[in-house]
Amino acid sequence: MAKPFFHRLGLDPVYVTFEDILPDPSTADRIRERAVYKGLIHKLPQFLNVNGHVNKTIREQVESRLHPMRPQAWAGRLAAGDFQELLDAFLDFKADFRRNLEACEAYALINCCAALIAQILFVDNCFKEGLEEVSHPENQETIIRLAHYIRDHYAVSQVPIREDDARFYATYFVVQTVFDKIFVGDEDIVSYDPETGQVYLTDNYDFYTAYLEVANSKLVTASDIEKTLCYELTTGWGDGIDAATWNALNRDYYSRSEDNFFSADYDEHLDKMLPQFPYGRARAAGDIIGAWDGVQPFNLIEIGAGSGAFAVDLFMALKMQGKDRTRLSYRGLEPSEEMKEVYRQNFLNRTGRSPLADWQIDTAGLEEFLEDYNRYLLNDVTNVIVFSYAAHHCYRPSLHRLIEDPAIQEQVEKIYILDATLEHGWTKVYYMPLDCRSPEDFRNITLTGDWHSQTLWHEPFKPLEHYAVSRAWCALRQLTPPKKA
Ligand SMILES: C[S@@+](CC[C@H](N)C(=O)[O-])C[C@H]1O[C@@H](n2cnc3c(N)ncnc32)[C@H](O)[C@@H]1O
Numbered sequence: 001m002a003k004p005f006f007h008r009l010g011l012d013p014v015y016v017t018f019e020d021i022l023p024d025p026s027t028a029d030r031i032r033e034r035a036v037y038k039g040l041i042h043k044l045p046q047f048l049n050v051n052g053h054v055n056k057t058i059r060e061q062v063e064s065r066l067h068p069m070r071p072q073a074w075a076g077r078l079a080a081g082d083f084q085e086l087l088d089a090f091l092d093f094k095a096d097f098r099r100n101l102e103a104c105e106a107y108a109l110i111n112c113c114a115a116l117i118a119q120i121l122f123v124d125n126c127f128k129e130g131l132e133e134v135s136h137p138e139n140q141e142t143i144i145r146l147a148h149y150i151r152d153h154y155a156v157s158q159v160p161i162r163e164d165d166a167r168f169y170a171t172y173f174v175v176q177t178v179f180d181k182i183f184v185g186d187e188d189i190v191s192y193d194p195e196t197g198q199v200y201l202t203d204n205y206d207f208y209t210a211y212l213e214v215a216n217s218k219l220v221t222a223s224d225i226e227k228t229l230c231y232e233l234t235t236g237w238g239d240g241i242d243a244a245t246w247n248a249l250n251r252d253y254y255s256r257s258e259d260n261f262f263s264a265d266y267d268e269h270l271d272k273m274l275p276q277f278p279y280g281r282a283r284a285a286g287d288i289i290g291a292w293d294g295v296q297p298f299n300l301i302e303i304g305a306g307s308g309a310f311a312v313d314l315f316m317a318l319k320m321q322g323k324d325r326t327r328l329s330y331r332g333l334e335p336s337e338e339m340k341e342v343y344r345q346n347f348l349n350r351t352g353r354s355p356l357a358d359w360q361i362d363t364a365g366l367e368e369f370l371e372d373y374n375r376y377l378l379n380d381v382t383n384v385i386v387f388s389y390a391a392h393h394c395y396r397p398s399l400h401r402l403i404e405d406p407a408i409q410e411q412v413e414k415i416y417i418l419d420a421t422l423e424h425g426w427t428k429v430y431y432m433p434l435d436c437r438s439p440e441d442f443r444n445i446t447l448t449g450d451w452h453s454q455t456l457w458h459e460p461f462k463p464l465e466h467y468a469v470s471r472a473w474c475a476l477r478q479l480t481p482p483k484k485a
Contacts, residue, residue, distance in 0.1 A: 004130030005214050009182070015136040016177045018145045030186070036269040037173050040434070041150065044169065045157035048112050058097075058109060063165065065089045066116055070168035073120045076127025080223055086117050087229040094237055103245040107237075111249070111437035114233040118433035119172045121230070125430050126175050129214055135178050146170035176433070180273065183211045189275035190282070194352050197320030199282040201275070209276055209460045212471040215427035231426040235442045238396075246395045247335065247365060249439040254306075254336040270435070278309070280459040280474040281388055284418045285313035286320065287456060287476065288386065294323040297381040303369060304390020305332025305361045308343035312350045315359075325356070331376055332361035333369055366398045370405070377411045385415045389474075391444045392419055403449035409481040417477045419445040421458060424473050445477075452485030454478050 022041065023032045048059040069086060072078050093113045097106035147163075147170035154161040185208050191200045202208075218226070238246065252260070271278060292298050302310055311330055318325045334340045340361050347355040362368075369376060377383045391399065402408060403415070420428075425442020428435060458472035 006130040006134045011134045013136040014178045036265040045154050045159040073124040074171045078124040083226045114436040118429040118436040122433035143170045184273045190278045197316035215430040233436050243395045253438045256338045276459050276473045282313045284476045285317040289317040298328045299378045299381045299383045301376050302332045302386045305334040306339045307346045310388040330359040333364040335365035366394050382413045387417045392440045415479040450482040451479040
């Protein structure tokens with residue numbers, strides 16, 4: 001049998017204190033910054049309990065179904081029948097919620113269930129992969145203290161919780177924090193020189209992305225039921241959804257409001273945990289600018305521009321390659337006002353200047369683009385559309401409309417899709433269990449239609465001779481319209 005993943009890393013035991021997870025005002029700044037789960041722990045009682053008595057019944061249903069799996073998970077003993085039970089439970093919840101509740105409410109609960117099940121899978125997998133050996137023995141004390149805290153906190157919120165479920169949540173947060181202490185570096189894994197636009201990676205990049213092996217090994221070893229379960233949690237739960245609900249869920253996911261389940265801290269943490277994400281984006285911007293002759297007027301439209309991170313990389317790539325930016329126009333479309341709001345600041349932080357006056361991001365999504373694409377596509381220029389980590393968030397039928405539209409095929413030179421690889425869509429429950437509550441459809445990433453598709457690269461790249469499976473997480477694809485291919 002292969003040595004478990006955490007044993008192969010040969011690490012010293014990692015100690016997680018109570019303050020590492022729930023800091024107090026006297027805790028050191030660096031520890032406080034890292035404590036990204038504190039908000040979540042406080043919001044746990046509201047989880048599945050958003051609408052008073054209606055969802056109280058639901059919470060009881062969900063908890064009673066998931067409860068027997070938790071002790072199995074923390075012993076790393078989930079077996080084939082358990083995965084089947086988790087899959088059946090999830091499919092039942094999905095059908096029941098959709099039958100009995102208003103669409104947005106139903107999907108909010110489906111999201112919660114997906115996250116709860118992903119926590120169970122993550123804990124089980126970490127134990128199967130030998131995490132116990134690198135978890136310091138005193139972490140048991142932290143688990144006990146945290147379990148008490150969670151139980152007391154639930155009592156104050158008047159939400160009942162079983163003793164061993166509190167213990168499971170405490171175990172989950174400790175396991176997750178051990179994992180993060182190993183893989184989320186304190187150093188800048190990706191850094192930029194604002195003067196030249198050059199991007200640098202630390203020598204430890206390979207180590208920080210090593211956890212992807214845990215997820216990727218599942219491509220080879222997981223049973224079909226387990227694969228279906230993971231696929232359902234991250235992708236398949238979106239089937240049968242209408243565009244308005246899908247887009248509303250996306251807006252909620254990206255909102256900065258107090259009641260959002262995730263904190264801004266967690267988002268920043270995620271960017272550090274996925275250094276392949278910012279690095280892939282800078283690499284894609286460099287390649288897209290590199291493929292342009294710098295002379296022919298070039299119009300780049302980014303759909304799902306978020307807070308403008310790709311626009312920044314584009315600006316840096318132009319600088320780095322010494323290309324005339326007056327010959328390139330950029331227009332972003334972003335449906336979330338809150339994401340868009342930080343564009344200016346983001347640009348300023350990374351480049352030392354405000355965004356170029358005509359590099360705007362409109363409050364609009366793919367659907368608005370489809371309704372009025374002549375507003376964005378220009379005549380007598382090279383029109384290119386880019387999705388930077390946004391295609392998996394888009395409503396799938398809208399993407400179909402995009403690639404099937406003959407006028408778009410006529411006017412657009414290329415579509416670039418930078419995104420996670422399809423397999424990483426569903427294996428993400430093994431490294432980002434909390435992120436299973438976003439409306440995502442990883443099938444979108446491979447959408448091709450009649451267009452000619454070429455994968456230009458994937459990142460990180462690990463030669464196959466050293467690893468049974470590659471760690472490829474994100475890939476840049478180039479789509480060329482049928483008549484131009
Ligand atoms: C992971 S973020 C990527 C942001 C940015 N492009 C980047 O590279 O960092 C995905 C973005 O897709 C946006 N999005 C969600 N639904 C969309 C839709 N229907 N049309 C366009 N963008 C959408 C989200 O609001 C979010 O800002």
